[in-house]
Amino acid sequence: MTANKEKRRVISRDAARRRRQVESEVFVDLSRLLPFQQSVQDHLDKPSVIRLTLSYIRMHTLLKGKTGIKVEASHAVKCGQVMESGQEWRGCDRGRDDEEKKTDNVEASEETNMFLRILEGFLMVLSTEGDMIYLSDNVSKYMGLTQTELMGHNIFEYTHPCDHEEIRNNLRLTAEEVWCGAKRDFIMRIKGALTHRGRSSNLKSATWKVLHCQGRAKVCVAPSSVSCLLLTCQPLPLSHTLLSTHTFTSQHSMDMRFTYCDQRMTLLLGYSTEELLGRSIYDLCHILDTNCLTKNHLNLCFKSQSVSGQYRMLVRGGGYVWVESHSAVIPSVRPSKSRPGAHQPLCILCVTYVLSGVEEPSLQLSLDQAVHRYLR
Amino acid sequence: FHVDKKDVLVEENHSGSVSLPSLMTPSSAACMSLSMEMPRKRKGSLDNQDTKSSSIPDADMEDDQNREPHSQIEKRRRDKMNNLIDELSAMIPTCNPMSRKLDKLTVLRMAVQHLKSLKGSASSFSEANYKPSFLPNEELKHLVLKAADGFLFVVGCDRGKIVFVSESITKILNYSRAELIGQSLFDYIHPKDMGKVKEQLSASELYPRERLIDAKTGLQVQADLPVGAERLCSGARRSFFCRMKYNKISIKVEEKEFQASTSKKKESQRYCTVHCTGYMRSWPTSHLEVDGDGEPDKQDSSYYSCLVAVGRIHSHSTPQVNGEVRVKPIEFITRFAMDGKFTFVDQRATTILGYLPQELLGTSCYEYFHQDDLPHLADRHRKVLRSKDKIETDCYKFRTKFGSFVTLQSQWFSFVNPWTKEVEYIVSTNTVISQTSRSEVKSELSSNSKTSEDDCNKSLQVILGISTTPGAMIYAGSIGTQIANELLDFNRMNSSSSSGSISPFSLPQDKCPQTHNQISNNVPNGGATDMEIPGKSSSEDEPQGAAFSGGESLMVENSQLDLDSVVGPGLSSLSNDEAAMAVIMSLLETDTNLGEAVDFEEMHWSS
Numbered sequence: 001m002t003a004n005k006e007k008r009r010v011i012s013r014d015a016a017r018r019r020r021q022v023e024s025e026v027f028v029d030l031s032r033l034l035p036f037q038q039s040v041q042d043h044l045d046k047p048s049v050i051r052l053t054l055s056y057i058r059m060h061t062l063l064k065g066k067t068g069i070k071v072e073a074s075h076a077v078k079c080g081q082v083m084e085s086g087q088e089w090r091g092c093d094r095g096r097d098d099e100e101k102k103t104d105n106v107e108a109s110e111e112t113n114m115f116l117r118i119l120e121g122f123l124m125v126l127s128t129e130g131d132m133i134y135l136s137d138n139v140s141k142y143m144g145l146t147q148t149e150l151m152g153h154n155i156f157e158y159t160h161p162c163d164h165e166e167i168r169n170n171l172r173l174t175a176e177e178v179w180c181g182a183k184r185d186f187i188m189r190i191k192g193a194l195t196h197r198g199r200s201s202n203l204k205s206a207t208w209k210v211l212h213c214q215g216r217a218k219v220c221v222a223p224s225s226v227s228c229l230l231l232t233c234q235p236l237p238l239s240h241t242l243l244s245t246h247t248f249t250s251q252h253s254m255d256m257r258f259t260y261c262d263q264r265m266t267l268l269l270g271y272s273t274e275e276l277l278g279r280s281i282y283d284l285c286h287i288l289d290t291n292c293l294t295k296n297h298l299n300l301c302f303k304s305q306s307v308s309g310q311y312r313m314l315v316r317g318g319g320y321v322w323v324e325s326h327s328a329v330i331p332s333v334r335p336s337k338s339r340p341g342a343h344q345p346l347c348i349l350c351v352t353y354v355l356s357g358v359e360e361p362s363l364q365l366s367l368d369q370a371v372h373r374y375l376r
Numbered sequence: 377f378h379v380d381k382k383d384v385l386v387e388e389n390h391s392g393s394v395s396l397p398s399l400m401t402p403s404s405a406a407c408m409s410l411s412m413e414m415p416r417k418r419k420g421s422l423d424n425q426d427t428k429s430s431s432i433p434d435a436d437m438e439d440d441q442n443r444e445p446h447s448q449i450e451k452r453r454r455d456k457m458n459n460l461i462d463e464l465s466a467m468i469p470t471c472n473p474m475s476r477k478l479d480k481l482t483v484l485r486m487a488v489q490h491l492k493s494l495k496g497s498a499s500s501f502s503e504a505n506y507k508p509s510f511l512p513n514e515e516l517k518h519l520v521l522k523a524a525d526g527f528l529f530v531v532g533c534d535r536g537k538i539v540f541v542s543e544s545i546t547k548i549l550n551y552s553r554a555e556l557i558g559q560s561l562f563d564y565i566h567p568k569d570m571g572k573v574k575e576q577l578s579a580s581e582l583y584p585r586e587r588l589i590d591a592k593t594g595l596q597v598q599a600d601l602p603v604g605a606e607r608l609c610s611g612a613r614r615s616f617f618c619r620m621k622y623n624k625i626s627i628k629v630e631e632k633e634f635q636a637s638t639s640k641k642k643e644s645q646r647y648c649t650v651h652c653t654g655y656m657r658s659w660p661t662s663h664l665e666v667d668g669d670g671e672p673d674k675q676d677s678s679y680y681s682c683l684v685a686v687g688r689i690h691s692h693s694t695p696q697v698n699g700e701v702r703v704k705p706i707e708f709i710t711r712f713a714m715d716g717k718f719t720f721v722d723q724r725a726t727t728i729l730g731y732l733p734q735e736l737l738g739t740s741c742y743e744y745f746h747q748d749d750l751p752h753l754a755d756r757h758r759k760v761l762r763s764k765d766k767i768e769t770d771c772y773k774f775r776t777k778f779g780s781f782v783t784l785q786s787q788w789f790s791f792v793n794p795w796t797k798e799v800e801y802i803v804s805t806n807t808v809i810s811q812t813s814r815s816e817v818k819s820e821l822s823s824n825s826k827t828s829e830d831d832c833n834k835s836l837q838v839i840l841g842i843s844t845t846p847g848a849m850i851y852a853g854s855i856g857t858q859i860a861n862e863l864l865d866f867n868r869m870n871s872s873s874s875s876g877s878i879s880p881f882s883l884p885q886d887k888c889p890q891t892h893n894q895i896s897n898n899v900p901n902g903g904a905t906d907m908e909i910p911g912k913s914s915s916e917d918e919p920q921g922a923a924f925s926g927g928e929s930l931m932v933e934n935s936q937l938d939l940d941s942v943v944g945p946g947l948s949s950l951s952n953d954e955a956a957m958a959v960i961m962s963l964l965e966t967d968t969n970l971g972e973a974v975d976f977e978e979m980h981w982s983s
Binding site: 022030034036046108125137183215218230247301356 | 457460463468480481484490494515520524528542572616619684711791793796800
């Protein structure tokens, strides 16, 4: 009896082994079909193979599927049906031989690479559930994790829990938003496994990296309705921006009161440094922009970096200019001048770009413009 | 130096690539020997963990993992795999019609078939010479440009000649490439921004030092860059905004987006604000086909310097979550300090009230309110300082410059500094209900003059809840000051409640503060001496509880800005101190990208 049992056991063990072998072979077949170099394919584990296969299929569906009327129309324009004198749209594949296609391919690739490099960011395609269906391969430069490690995973696994609500809000797309290619612009914190010198480390020593995400919705209708967000994700560097005559820097305490500003502020807006110290930025701006400034301030408080939208700063003596600020929270260097004796660990650094000339120079809207110093 | 390892691999494979050895440091050379493209088979990585936790992984989590029975880990792995298989079968067309659930092997086999069929249609996808990219390059390019709403452009530094521009510019500025290439960029820039752009394009001879920001200190530093006629700050980064022309025959939708940046004057040309970021580059002229008009003076210099940049339309003038304050034509907006003095007056007020903003600024709103309306407005004033909600006033009369009254109805809310939680000012959205006609005005004026001073005083006293010596004049403006002072005293006494204890003097929001008022008037420092607040002079150290009694949570759902939707519900349940610590900790943990090295890699350009 035991001999039979033994035999059966051996048979079932062999069968299992064979099944596993067959399965492994299919996994290898599948990995070979994925658009990666062989060295990469060889090292993918089974869940990764499936994950990347899913990404591939989803991207294919998104790009090749039948799209809506609006998109088709623009696609027709793109395909050279509206020809401009002497310029052919290179995107169209019709009537081109392989050599030309190859050149176009290379050029497209170069252009994209250059674009992404200058932008200093990577591309992310997010499904409405938050799956990172696609990431451009330079993502490793910013996150320390490669495209193959990340693609197909869900963004909520990699972002700061306090930002999840905002991300969810941005992923929500109404039908109208989708068709019009609604825009998105938000800041989120993502895990970054890069050391200070730019080398990849691992997830265990990951820190939070602040990313500015901008983009729009995209949809395709058939065979199944798929909508997603196309986003460029950029870290927000302040360190190597060349400052022009139309930008100025300022430092603030965490409540956005000025603790320092450079001389350009005086040239551009007319306020002297002394006048501004201790003054809140909210006093200096047009009332309709309060929401914009508040959102900026909150981003700074919770995510440590922010890009404001365009808002209006009042000019001393009358009128206002449109500006945009890029800000970050940094360890405080100087004690707060407005409140001597109180030293805080953090302060806000802003680089503000002036976008317009002085508008409505004769208009005095705020008390600060009219009076030399507004004392609270 | 941070050498982009990926690019090293890519460019080695490209035909005609640039030599990189000059950029490689010994450490990066070591990196090169490792195969960097491979994803590490992740031990304890997310594929094997079921956890959806997104806090920073640390050693503790791994310890927990090891203590789990192996069977649990196995089960999770199996479940994960099964989920993936299910997802896969949902995506494959041939799997879908099957009524029963397919086994793993079949799904995998069908996936193989499906991929083969997909790849069949893509032509230049799997070229042996090139590193395969996940998406066809054309598609990727379109995706990137669509997401970024941007265009690539290259302009020569000396004259601003547009050497290259990507096709996406047609969708953005509505000009064709043919129209632009060879033209001067300055023809398309707003006249007032020309100086700015010239400066950005200029060589460093005119601006021998660059102003950069030192990431560590936030201070500006002068950077000494090698200034040589040949190199011309190659690699130097540029970032600026400028207004660019766009072709008027544009899609209507886009006009709305340019609202914030369009010039108010009726110009024939319309502009939009473009954010340009890029790098200075110089190439030996022998490498480039400088097409178009042969420039004789160009042939002298051996290098042609350009700005290679990306231009993106900036159209976010309103934050995503909260819409802009909607303003209708018969509305105007004003801002008061806590004591009711005008600190900001929207220019629309002039047509309605007759006053120029500067005539109102600094004066108290109470001086313009009709006497009959003073009590209810004072009451609203008190309410708004203590509440995060929008407070509606009843209709009331506001005295215009001409002596007549307009009937307004306003919505007030106190704007609170997100960090300190203190009230900065009150925003008032004022709607005109009706304009009083002249005939009514006369009877109003006469009736007003009949009111005796004493009556006036008496009603003001009632509002303020104070008793003064008879005959002393109370000015309407002092109402506002008084109300503001109430709040300040209230806050001072209650600031100890930030640690949770309730002050004996703290009052529920809506209770009439008259009794409290008397106390605050008679005892300047507010009540019993044991309420002295130790050392809390600065409100910067941590956000303080404002005018609320101790039990309330730090972040009340408020209508002016829905904090939960913006920043997440995480902090609602914490007390003030905990919340402040949480914020500071989180900020210190974040890598603010300030330490990143600049990538000075050479870029290959094939024209």
